[in-house]
Amino acid sequence: xxxxxxxxxxxxxxxxxxxxxxxxxxxxxxxxxxxxxxxxxxxxxxxxxxxxxxxxxxxxxxxxxxxxxxxxxxxxxxxxxxxxxxxxxxxxxxxxxxxxxxxxxxxxxxxxxxxxxxxxxxxxxxxxxxxxxxxxxxxxxxxxxxxxxxxxxxxxxxxxxxxxxxxxxxxxxxxxxxxxxxxxxxxxxxxxxxxxxxxxxxxxxxxxxxxxxxxxxxxxxxxxxxxxxxxxxxxxxxxxxxxxxxxxxxxxxxxxxxxxxxxxxxxxxxxxxxxxxxxxxxxxxxxxxxxxxxxxxxxxxxxxxxxxxxxxxxxxxxxxxxxxxxxxxxxxxxxxxxxxxxxxxxxxxxxxxxxxxxxxxxxxxxxxxxxxxx
Numbered sequence: 001x002x003x004x005x006x007x008x009x010x011x012x013x014x015x016x017x018x019x020x021x022x023x024x025x026x027x028x029x030x031x032x033x034x035x036x037x038x039x040x041x042x043x044x045x046x047x048x049x050x051x052x053x054x055x056x057x058x059x060x061x062x063x064x065x066x067x068x069x070x071x072x073x074x075x076x077x078x079x080x081x082x083x084x085x086x087x088x089x090x091x092x093x094x095x096x097x098x099x100x101x102x103x104x105x106x107x108x109x110x111x112x113x114x115x116x117x118x119x120x121x122x123x124x125x126x127x128x129x130x131x132x133x134x135x136x137x138x139x140x141x142x143x144x145x146x147x148x149x150x151x152x153x154x155x156x157x158x159x160x161x162x163x164x165x166x167x168x169x170x171x172x173x174x175x176x177x178x179x180x181x182x183x184x185x186x187x188x189x190x191x192x193x194x195x196x197x198x199x200x201x202x203x204x205x206x207x208x209x210x211x212x213x214x215x216x217x218x219x220x221x222x223x224x225x226x227x228x229x230x231x232x233x234x235x236x237x238x239x240x241x242x243x244x245x246x247x248x249x250x251x252x253x254x255x256x257x258x259x260x261x262x263x264x265x266x267x268x269x270x271x272x273x274x275x276x277x278x279x280x281x282x283x284x285x286x287x288x289x290x291x292x293x294x295x296x297x298x299x300x301x302x303x304x305x306x307x308x309x310x311x312x313x314x315x316x317x318x319x320x321x322x323x324x325x326x327x328x329x330x331x332x333x334x335x336x337x338x339x340x341x342x343x344x345x346x347x348x349x350x351x352x353x354x355x356x357x358x359x360x361x362x363x364x365x366x367x368x369x370x371x372x373x374x
Contacts, residue, residue, distance in 0.1 A: 015039055015040050015041040016040050016041065016062045016063055016136060017040075017041045017043045017060055017061050017062045017063070018035055018040050018041065018042050018043065018061070018062065018063045018064065018065065019042075019043060019044045019045075019046060019052055019055055019056065019061050019063075019064045019065070020032050020035070020042055020044070020045045020046065020064075020065050021046045021047075021048075021049070021051075021052045021064060021065065021066045021067060021070075021075070021078065022045075022046075022047070022065070022067040022070075022094065023047050023048065023067065023070045023071045023073075024067070025047070027067075027119065028045050028047065029045070031065060031094075032045055034128070034129055034132055035065075035132065035136075037129070038129065038132055038133055038136065040136060043055070043060060043061060044061075048070070048073065049070065049073045049077070049078045052064065052066075052078065053078075053081070053085075056082070056085070056086050056089065061086070061089055062089065062090060063089060063090040063091070063092060063114075063136075064082060064089055064090070064091050064092070065092045065093075065094055065117070066078055066079060066082075066091055066092065066093055066094065066113075067094050068093055068094065068095050068096070068101065068104055068105065068108065069096070075093065075108075076104070076107075076108055076111070079091050079093070079108055079111060079112065079113055080111065080112075083111075083112040090114045090115075090189065090190075090334065090335065091112070091113045091114055092113065092114060092115045092116070092117060092135055093105050093108045093109070093113040093115070093116050093117070094117045094118075094119055095116060095117070095118055095119065096118075096119055097118045097119060097120075097121070097219065099219075101118070102118075102219045102220045102223055103223050105118075105220055106192070106220050106223045106224045106227065109192045109193070109216075109220075109224070110192055110193055110196070110227060112193070114189045114190045114334050114335070115135045115188075115189050115190075115215075115216075116135075116216060116217060116220055117131055117132070117135060117217075118131070118217050118219060118220075130276060130279055131217065133279035134215055134276075134278075134279045134280050135189070135215075135307070136307065137278070137279070137307040137308030137309070137337055173350065173360075173363065174300075174324055174326070174349060174350060174360055174363045174364040176363065176364065176365065176366035177297065177298065177300070177324075177364050177365070177366070178297060178298075179297070179298045180208045180298060180300075180364065180365050180366075181208070181209070181267065181295050181298035181299055182208065182209055182210075182211065182245065182260065182267060182291060182294075182295055182298065182299040182300075183208050183209070183210045183211075183299070183300050183302065183361065184210075184211050184212075184260075184287060184288060184291045184299055184300070184301050184302070184318075185198070185210065185211070185212045185213070185301075185302045185303075185304065186212075186213050186214075186284030186287065186288065186301075186302070186303050186304065186306070186310065186311040186314075186338065187212070187213075187214045187215070187303075187304035187305060187306055187338075188214070188215035188280075188304075188305070188306025188307055188308065188310065188335075188337075188338055189215075189305060189306045189307045189334050189335045189337070190305040190306070190333065190334025190335065191214050191215070191304050191305055191306060192214065192216075192224055192227075192228075194304050194305055194328065194332075194354055195212065195214065195228060195304070196227075196228055196231055196232060197354060197355070198302075198304075198354075198357055198358060198361075199228060199232035199234050199236070199250065200231070200232045200233075201355070201357070201358030201359075202234075202358050202361065202362070203362070203367075205367070206361070206362070206365065207247040207248040208247065208365065209245035209246060209247055209248075209249055209250070209251070209267065210249070210250035210251065211239070211245075211250075211251050211253070211258060211260060211269070211287060211291070212250060212251065212252045212253065213252075213253045213258055213282045213283065213284045213287050214252065214253070215280050215282075215283075215306065215310070218254050218255040221238060221252060221253075221254040221255075222238055222254070224252070225237065225238050225252045228250075228252075234248075234250060235248055235249045235250065236249075236250040236251075236252065237249060237250065237251055237252070238251075238252055238254050239251035239252055239253055239254065239258050239269050239271075240269070241269065241270065241271050242268060242269065242270070243268060243269045244266050244267070244268050245260070245266070245267040245268065245269065251269060253282035253287065254282070255271075255281070255282070256271040256272060256273050256274075256281065256282060257271065257272040257273075257274055257277075257281060257282045257283055257286040257287065258270075258271060258282050258286075258287050259271070259272050259286055259287060259289075259290035260287070260290045260291050260294045260295075261290065261294055262293075262294040262295075267294060267295075270290075272286060274286065277310065278308050278309060278310040279308075280308075280310055283310050284303070284310045284311035284314055284338070285310055285311060285312075285313055285314035286314070287314065288301055288311060288314025288315060288317060288318050289314050289317050291318060291323065292314070292317040292318045292320065292321040292323065293321070295321070295323055296321050296322050296323070297321075297322035297323060298323070299318065299323040300323065300324055300325070300326070300361065300364050301314070301315055301318045301323060301324070301325040301326070302325070302326055302327070302357065302361070303315060303325065303326075303327045303328070303338050303339045303342050303348075304327075304328045304333070304338070304339065304354075305328055305332075305333035305334045305335060305336070305338070305339065306333075306335060306337055306338035306339070307335040307337040307338070308337050308338060308341075309337065309338065309341035310338055311338050311341070311342060312338070312341035312342045312344070312345050312347065313345075315342045315345070315347040315348070316345055316347045318347075319347055319349070324349040324350075324364065325342060325347055325348055325349055326348065326349055326350040326351070326352055326357065326360050326361075327339035327342050327343060327348045327350070327351055327352070328351075328352065328353075328354055328357065329351050329352060329353050329354075331353065332353055332354040332355075333354075339351075
């Protein structure tokens, strides 16, 4: 497949409306064709920040892909502006396939970029299309709230992401588990800042092992893990084959599907090099399914912000084996696709504002929100 070879079908009226910002005309055309190929509606191609700002001002835009390096301009500066001026617009950063580009991309995600893409070369075009499908899921505008119609979920305000008010979502409660063996977390679009908030929100006494699948290219995972560890003060590691899960440690999937297996009274990590699920590798569903097999009543599943439906069927498997599942609410999700899909299947034991999730996890452990045991 060449860079120019792609068919652009007519998008549906429910397709995500995307602006492409890139100063390279060849890549701009290629990306436009690829986005159209997977069913998105590219409403504008822009070669400069000024062009993109003018198009966003016209409205009718759900997402923007942004090249991190523009001639004489900064893609990161545009991201900061977009997050202030158009908070409902999802921003997807496009980076060069280098360590420096990876670090810049992850920094941007923690600043508010919803997702990352790595620019392909001629040998990785097929993989790039898979990455596009991973980031944009089915290409449809997802419900912001149950029954609200087809709209992209609004980006949380700074107030919503700090101290919860009286109306903060809190639906459902968790009975203390008889044993607490594992916390399993799945996240995608907009996930890294929420992961950080969750890890920082847990008390130092929380020592249950954590396994995390965050949809992100393998190139970006090590630096994201480094930032999570440094900023949360917790032991966060890139998961490796055969590791025994240690209390007080978190493990992040990279490259392949991360699964959990039981060996006596120990839980170990195993990578499975299977086909992508939901266009994702690693995916949340394989991790959840393995936890359902390894743990019966001793695990808690958490599904955070993300586009698509990864994690929903896995959540059903978790609950079938006696493990509760909680999800992030629509109000504080960048996209309520993954948690909304869990909710639609009736597989959520609780729906929580992002700031309430650590307290819900503590309830599951048998701790009161103020830190005391019950």
